[in-house]
Amino acid sequence: MADTIGSAELNAVKTPIFREVKKGEVRKHIITLTVRNELGVLARIATLIAGKGYNIEDLSVGETHEKGISRMTLEVIGDDVVIDQVVKQLRKLIDTIKVKDLTDTPHVERELALIKVHTATPRARDEVLRLVEIFRCRIVDVSPETYSVEITGTEDKVNAFIELVRPFGIKEMARTGKVAMKRESIPQEEE
C-alpha cells in the first residue's frame, strides 16, 4: 500500500535515523541528602530507590547541627541515567531539603568500623598492635583473647586493614557506612 501523499518525494526519502536511548555507565554513586527528621522519612527514601529496582549498598544517617534536620549519605550502584532520575525523584519528596550526587564532585568520604580480632598469642598481639599503629587506628577494648579496633577512613583504607587482620581471625565486625561531604578546597592528598 503506497502512500499517495508526497509520493514525488518518496525517492528523496532519507534513511530513518532513530533516536538513540542513551544507556549510562553503571557505577557507584554517592548521594547525600538533607532531610526533615520526620516519621518514615528513611522508609520513604528506601522505598523510592527499591521501587526503581536498585539496592542501597550502604547508608548512614545522623542529625545535623540544626535541630530536626538529618543528613544521610547513601551509596547506590547503578546506571547514570537512572540514578539521575532517582536523584530527581528524591528531590521531589516533601521531607527532603537538599539532594546531591557527589560522585563527580571532589568530596571527602569517611567510614568507621569496629573490628574484634582474635589475639590469643603474643605474636598476634604484637602484629595487630603494629598494624593499628601503621593505620593510625585505636584499640578501644582489650580482653585476654581479643583486641577491638576502631578504624576511621576511606573505604579502601578500612578494607585494607580488614584484609591484613583477617588471617588472625575476625570475631565480630561492624561498619557504619560512609559519610561524605563536598570538598571546599581544591582536591588534595588524603591525609
Next chain:
Amino acid sequence: MLRKGADIVIQTLKEEGVEIVFGHPGGAIMEVYDALYRDGGIRHILARHEQGAGHMAEGYAKATGKVGVAMSTSGPGATNLVTAIADAYMDSVPVVFITGQVPTHLIGNDAFQEVDIVGITRPITKHNFLVKGIEELPLAIRQAFYIARTGRPGPVLVDIPKDITQKLSDVSIPSLEELKESLPGYRPHLEGNLQQIRKAVRLIMEAKRPVLYVGGGAVQAEAQKELVELAELMKIPVATTNMGKGAFPELHPLALHMLGMHGTYYANMAVYNCDLLIAVGARFDDRVTGKVEEFAPQAKIIHIDIDPASISKNIVVDVPIVGDVKIVLRKLLEEIKREGAKLYFPEERQKWLERIEGWKKKHPLTYRKSNTVIKPQYVIEQIYEATKGDAIISTGVGQHQMWSAMFYKYSFPRQFINSGGLGTMGFGFPAGIGAKLGRPDKEVFVIDGDGSFMMTMQELITAVQYKVPVKVAIINNGYLGMVRQWQELFYERRYSEVDLSIQPDFVKLAEACGAVGFRAEKPSEVREIIEEALKIQDRPVIMDFHVDREENVLPMVPAGKSYRDMILEDGKKAVEAETMYLVG
C-alpha cells in the same frame, strides 16, 4: 477554645473551602463522622464501597479543578481506597484522603481493623502522614491540601488515630505563612527558565515541521487560551494525549486529536515525521511513544513540565523547561512576539500543514457502519450529537474508553474524565457521579463497558440516593473487549476468560435500584433512548447498548512497537515500513 480533634478536622476542611466529602464510615473514623453530623456544614456522599468514594473524589477534582476529599475508616476501609489513591497518583489528581487509624496505643499491635496504610500508600501518594499528636492535626491537614494542589498535583493521605480525634485541644489552624515555613524542602518551580524559553522560541521559529504534543498538565494548568494562541501564531498542529483531551479544542483545524497506541493516523504520522516536538505537560508515557528508539526519530524535543523528574525520564530532551505550563506558555508567547513572530521557513511550514491535511483526508477516524447491528462508535457519535458536544464524559477502561476518546470531540478542559495512567476498570461510573456533583450545570455521560461497569456498579444506589442524574451508556459487547481484541490480534483468537455474556439484566438492575433503564439492540433505537435519557433529571439512567461483539479499536500501534507498525482501520493491515517514510 477547647475542641475535639474530630471538630478540628471538620473546621480545617471548611477553612480549605471543602463543600463535599465522599466516604464511608467505620469504627476508627466515627468521631469525625459525628463532628460532620453536628457541624452540618459539609455535604457527605455515602458511597457503597470506599473505592467508589475515592473515584468520586477524583471525578469531582478532575471536573472542577478543586481538591477532592475522600474519607474512610481504618483497615479494610483504608485498603479499599488504595486503587483510587494509585489512580489519582498516576493521573496527578489533587485528592486528600483521610483515613481513621486505631488508637495510638494500639498501633503496631495488630489491633482490630489495623493496617499500616501510610506504609502501604507510600509509593502511590505525593505525600502521606500519620498524625502522632493532636497539636499536629490542623497543620497536617493544611499541608495535605497545599501539597495536593500545588506543583504537580497528586493524592495526599492523612491517617488519624482514633484517640486523637477524641482528644481536646485549643490548637489553632495555622496560616499559609506558617504552613509554608513548615515545609522547607517543598518549593514548586513555576516560572520557567528564561534562557531555556528563548532557546525554545528559536527552535520553534526555525522548525520546518513542528508538532505540539499536549498532555494532562495542560488541562491541569487550564492553558487552552495560550495553546490556541501559540498554535495559530506559529502554525503548529496539535496532538493531544488521552489525558490532554480538551486542552486544545478538537474541532480546531490544527487539531490532530489523539496520538500514540490508539492515536489517529495523521497524529502519529505527524509525530513520526516532525522535526520539532514540543511536549507540553506530557510525560512520554509508553502508550504514547511505543518503541522509544523510533519515537519522533528526527525531532529536536522541547519539554515543558512542572515536574523536573518528568523531564528526560523516558526520552532525553533538547530543551527542558521546568514550570507551570500556563506561565511558561505565556512567557514563550511574549518572547515570540518580541521577536516579531517570524517563521524562518514559512513555505516549508505551509507544505507541512498541507501534507497533514492530506493524511487527515486519507485516513480520517472512521468505522464500518451498519444498519443491522449497533456499532459502538455510532453510539458515541449519537451521544456527541445529542449533547451538542457539551457534555462531560467519564469512562471506564477498555475499548469503550478509546472509542469515547476518538468519536466524541472535546472542546474544553476537564471535559474528558478517565483513568489514563493506572487504567482502572470501574473508574468511570463513580468518577462520573463525582463529576456531576461538582458540575451540576453540565450533562455528565458515563460511557462504560459492561466489564468496567460491573466492577463498581453498586454505586448506582448512591446515585439514586442523592438524585444524581448521570447518564450511563453501557457499551455492552459481552466481552472484556480490549483483552479480547489483543487475543484476536496477538494470541490467534484464543479467547481466554473474556466472555462476559452471562450478565445481569441492566434494565432490571436499574429499576431494582430506583433508576431508569433502557436497552437498545438495533441502531434505530440508539438516538431515541439517548433523547429519552436526556429528559430525566432527577435520577440516574442506565442505557444498555448491545453492540457488535467483535468490533476492534483501530488504528492501533501494538504495545512496544513503532508507529511504523500501526494497524489501520481499513483491512486491518499493518502499515508497510516504506509508507511511513520520513519527509524532509
